[in-house]
Amino acid sequence: MRIRCFMKIILFLWIALGVPFFQASALTPPLQDDLHSSNQKLYTLFRLSGLEGVLDNMESVLEISGNINADALAPGQGAFAKRIMRHAYSHEKFYGVQKQSFLEDYKSQYVISAVQWYRSSLGKKILRLENESNNPDLRPEMDLFVEDLLNSPPSEERIFLIEKIERSLRVTEAGKSLYLGYVKLMYPFNKNNQGKRLGKMLRIWGESITEPMREIVLRGLLFSYRNLRDRELEKYAEFLNSKAGRWFSQTSLKGFGKGIKKNLFMAEKVQDDLIKEIDSGGPEFPLLQEIAQPGQRYMLIGRRDPFQPLVNKEGLVALSKVSLKNTTRSFGDELKSIPPLALSVYDKIEDQYPKLYRELRRFERLINNREELEAMADDEYSNTINSYRDVLERAADIRMDESPLQIEYDSLRMTGIIRKKTEVVAIFEVGSTGYAVRQGDLVGPFYGYVDEIQDEQIIVVEKFRNYLGTILTNQKVIEFFQSITSEGDTNS
Numbered sequence: 001m002r003i004r005c006f007m008k009i010i011l012f013l014w015i016a017l018g019v020p021f022f023q024a025s026a027l028t029p030p031l032q033d034d035l036h037s038s039n040q041k042l043y044t045l046f047r048l049s050g051l052e053g054v055l056d057n058m059e060s061v062l063e064i065s066g067n068i069n070a071d072a073l074a075p076g077q078g079a080f081a082k083r084i085m086r087h088a089y090s091h092e093k094f095y096g097v098q099k100q101s102f103l104e105d106y107k108s109q110y111v112i113s114a115v116q117w118y119r120s121s122l123g124k125k126i127l128r129l130e131n132e133s134n135n136p137d138l139r140p141e142m143d144l145f146v147e148d149l150l151n152s153p154p155s156e157e158r159i160f161l162i163e164k165i166e167r168s169l170r171v172t173e174a175g176k177s178l179y180l181g182y183v184k185l186m187y188p189f190n191k192n193n194q195g196k197r198l199g200k201m202l203r204i205w206g207e208s209i210t211e212p213m214r215e216i217v218l219r220g221l222l223f224s225y226r227n228l229r230d231r232e233l234e235k236y237a238e239f240l241n242s243k244a245g246r247w248f249s250q251t252s253l254k255g256f257g258k259g260i261k262k263n264l265f266m267a268e269k270v271q272d273d274l275i276k277e278i279d280s281g282g283p284e285f286p287l288l289q290e291i292a293q294p295g296q297r298y299m300l301i302g303r304r305d306p307f308q309p310l311v312n313k314e315g316l317v318a319l320s321k322v323s324l325k326n327t328t329r330s331f332g333d334e335l336k337s338i339p340p341l342a343l344s345v346y347d348k349i350e351d352q353y354p355k356l357y358r359e360l361r362r363f364e365r366l367i368n369n370r371e372e373l374e375a376m377a378d379d380e381y382s383n384t385i386n387s388y389r390d391v392l393e394r395a396a397d398i399r400m401d402e403s404p405l406q407i408e409y410d411s412l413r414m415t416g417i418i419r420k421k422t423e424v425v426a427i428f429e430v431g432s433t434g435y436a437v438r439q440g441d442l443v444g445p446f447y448g449y450v451d452e453i454q455d456e457q458i459i460v461v462e463k464f465r466n467y468l469g470t471i472l473t474n475q476k477v478i479e480f481f482q483s484i485t486s487e488g489d490t491n492s
Helices: 002-016 035-049 051-065 077-088 091-104 108-119 121-133 136-151 156-169 171-189 198-224 230-240 243-280 286-291 297-301 319-323 343-352 354-367 370-375 378-396
Strands: 413-419 424-430 433-437 448-453 457-465 471-479 484-491
Touching: 035 051, 035 091, 035 108, 035 121, 051 077, 051 091, 051 171, 051 198, 051 243, 077 171, 077 243, 077 286, 091 243, 108 121, 108 243, 121 136, 121 198, 121 230, 136 198, 156 171, 156 198, 156 230, 156 243, 171 198, 171 243, 230 243, 243 286, 343 354, 343 378, 343 457, 354 370, 354 378, 424 448, 448 471
Parallel strands: none
Antiparallel strands: 413 424, 424 433, 448 457, 457 471, 471 484
């Protein structure tokens, strides 16, 4: 009773004095984590979630995908690009960029929630399965699993759950980012893309590989989670679509993109050094030997790799092929002296001479495959070059239906411009005869077409296709009084 009265007195005094009954500290919002605390929590999250190995996992995804676009990456170039990136940028620096993204968008409550998830038994199980699936030793098992999917596909519900997880994890976007980084690094070494604009092609390839890569990622996730029940996948999807899960996935992708961007910036410097070293003619090529895999390094410079073993699977020394290889071959440059084919003639060959067209295409593909040319014996290589030269010469003998304007530019004289309501016409004189020339008409000895008719001049565009299959563009400017200038050759 006395105690009860005593408490009433205390309560009265607190109220009378205006002092809150609860301690002030209890009503104060919790302080934000300091930098040390944030770092510690993020370190725990990175370790538990497997985020430290995300670059390794993405590289594994690309290795599984193989070459999803033969024009973007030639065989072996993915591995070469990976080595350049690893040479330029350390794993620790990449990890640091990722961590910085999390510090910039730090949310203590989300970090705590994510840590709790990855500390759960299911979180640990999923991470273990994901890490195991990236083991190269399991690649044959994965291939068999994918084959079985065709015969016994999973339920619609399971496919729905896997697709939901894939969208949340954003693995496809991360894989695309890394893949296009590889493509950019290999662009100068890829003969398939000579004359093409890098920016435009990156956009095209980015669109073309999205769905194929997503299919690869989905098959990989089906394999990774093959031993999980649907209910377990549902719980995982619930976490990924929670506020904490979405923050974690979005921040992870943001950090990965920044890491790839910085990695690529440093790797492009290595790329420049490689190109300079190759162009120098060596003879040692120390940087190339350090980065490129045996068999690739000398493929780039047109010589047999002395580091490649000369012993086959049976233990026999394969001297026959080695001794027949020529270290001074020019890999198609022997054909540079042959004038390129006018594109109009090439189009005519495609329409009217199908056999000759197929030969041209076959040799174009072959001459751009340095690896195959390198593997040829001297006599085979020589026969290939001579055969292609014969095909090019036969193609050059094909003639178009020529007009009086298909003559040397020195013999053409532009004398006037006539403007009508809907078109502009240029007047040319050849000898004593006058001709009306409109936009699109063929002019000159190489079947150039009139691209633009201006007040004082016309622009003629000539297009050619060389022995590599590269389209060359030459622009001619024809002015009044037979004044002719050339603006040179450009690749397009």
